[in-house]
Amino acid sequence: MKSIVTVLSVVLGFNAFAGDPQRITLSDVSKKVSESNFSVYQTAIRVYQAKEAVKAARGNLLPHLNLWDIAGAAADIYTGGGTGGAGVVGLISDIVPFLIPANWFRVQEVKLLYQADQLGYQALWANELMSAKALYMHIVLDETLRQNVLENIEEVSKIHKIVQMRELLGGAPQGSAREIEIRLLALQEDKRSMEVLLQEEKAQLSFAMGMPAQTNLELSTVDLPDLATLEALNYDDFEYRAVDSSPEINQYDYFIAASDYVRRETMYSFLGASSMSRGAGGGVFDNIPVTPGLGFGTGPSMRIVSAQKDILKLQKEGAEEVIKRQLKLLVNNYNLDLENYRNLKKRTDLAKAALDQLFERLSLGENFDMLTLVEASRNHLSAAISFYSVQYRFLLNEDKLGRLIFHGDYSNLPNAQKQIEEGRKP
Amino acid sequence: MKVAKIVMYLSLFLSAPGFAFGQARVRESKQLLKLLEAKKGALMGQINNLPYRGDQQAAIKGYFENIEELNDTLSGDWRLAKRFNEVFEGLDLPTSCPKLWLDQETYAQLLKNCTKNRFFLCSEKVRKYENLRENFKKQLTDENRSRFEKTKGCSLQEVQ
Secondary structure, eight states: OOHHHHHHHHHHHHHHTTEEEEEEHHHHHHHHHHHHHHHHHHHHHHHHHHHHHHHHHTTTHHHHOOOOHHHHHHHHHHTTTTTHHHHHHHHHHHGGGGGHHHHHHHHHHHHHHHHHHHHHHHHHHHHHHHHHHHHHHHHHHHHHHHHHHHHHHHHHHHHHHHHHHHHHTTTOTTTTHHHHHHHHHHHHHHHHHHHHHHHHHHHHHHHTTOOOOOEEEEEEEOOOOOGOOOOOOHHHHHHHHHTTTTHHHHHHHHHHHHHHHHHHHHGGGGGGOOOOOOGGGGGTTTOOOOSSOOOTTTHHHHHHHHHHHHHHHHHHHHHHHHHHHHHHHHHHHHHHHHHHHHHHHHHHHHHHHHHHHHHHHHTTTTTOOOHHHHHHHHHHHHHHHHHHHHHHHHEEEEEHHHHHHGGGGGOOOOOOOHHHHHHHHO | OOOHHHHHHHHHHHHHHHHHHHHHHHHHHHHHHHHHHHHHHHHHHEEEEESSOOOHHHHHHHHHHHHHHHHHHHHOOOHHHHHHHHHTSSSOOHHHHHHHHHOOHHHHHHHHHTEEEEOSSSSSSHHHHHHHHHHHHHTTTTTHHHHHHHHHTTTOOOOO
């Protein structure tokens, strides 16, 4: 089985390097971002570090051997105690580190910070996934728009030829063909710009999916929902879940809980300070001055910790407000698109009917201003672009709402630990 | 005679802590079941209050979270799981199960109430009810599991 997988990956890898298009779907994006995105993988390693930091902190409570300290203490005793026996006392932190309360508090802090790191990982993963999915949908939309522009170029070219002929025969005013050619050239410019934009977007997507730069992506289309069957949403229905499931908010609960241990650590610092690291997520408490021994600095240090806790509480409130505001905005946009959908659909149908009618009149030999036909074609293109844009914008908003309440793809958080253990590397 | 008395007192003295711990675990098992019953009651009290807002959502989440916690507690403490099974054996399942578990119809209604367009608005744990019950079943002894599966109102097959 392993050999089949290896052969397949070699073949796929070769194909990617050879520039052959690699077809992907929206569900592939979720899978690849979870497994191979550089930032997600990097954060997964950080979570792994935080988990190992818990084990390290626990292990550091047990006696450990520091040969140089022992030699120093022995020399101290031998030479008659030049340091007044301080070397022997200093050995306590090596031989019985569990007698130092600060070490126990540090273990609790590291455990809580590990939980916070896991939530940080969840938030980052969800953001990366949302960006990659948004990019995918933008590309599919731009592909659709490019297709529409191509159709429009074909239409306008046809009209251009007819007008050129009429101009020669005197059936159309002089300069009509030139006007249409200007329009045609503008459309060709649009087409080329869109092709460059698509290439850029695909490169960004392949990067987000942790794929090599040479990968040539080909995207499958996305099923567009029938917006006519959907109901308008209510902000209040979403509020609880958005706040409850937000890792950005929940992360603060762990920081706040850890701050209580930092306070106790400061309080008992007269029994010795801890030299253990708080791990990768401990940066939030780096500015707390904890000095070993009982001194006049202990009181202010404790007040600094309390103030830090207040800051964290405020930050949590702020994060909650940001989430609520984003939710409100998304619900409003979602409802707006639902309301506009019917109008836009009708506008597109009418523009198409008007254009078809003009072509029919033309085929029957009727003589009318050709610029009217060009205008109708332009209207049709503009209506189609608006229609598709709204449909994809709706999908994007729906996905953003999913991200906010951790629904759908966002409810399947990859196991960071498992990811590291299985050695999945981008 | 004296030796026998000493042995008796000694054995009583030595077995007392074990007995006390065992009783504590029986009490804890009963409390776990009571808590689940209370959470189910809270959920049932809110299930028809539509649309679901903070209070309703909290009650719904509370029930499913409690099942998850119960499973975690039992799987992490085999001594407690043993006592729990003893307590479970003494339950009259046809009357107890409806107090502890949701029936298929109520669960289907809950799923419907929690769904709006293509969104599921309640806790994701609601959708994992079948898994939660399956995990609960794993904590039971063969005999209790068989009783649980055969009793109407407990059976997993009733939940889709």
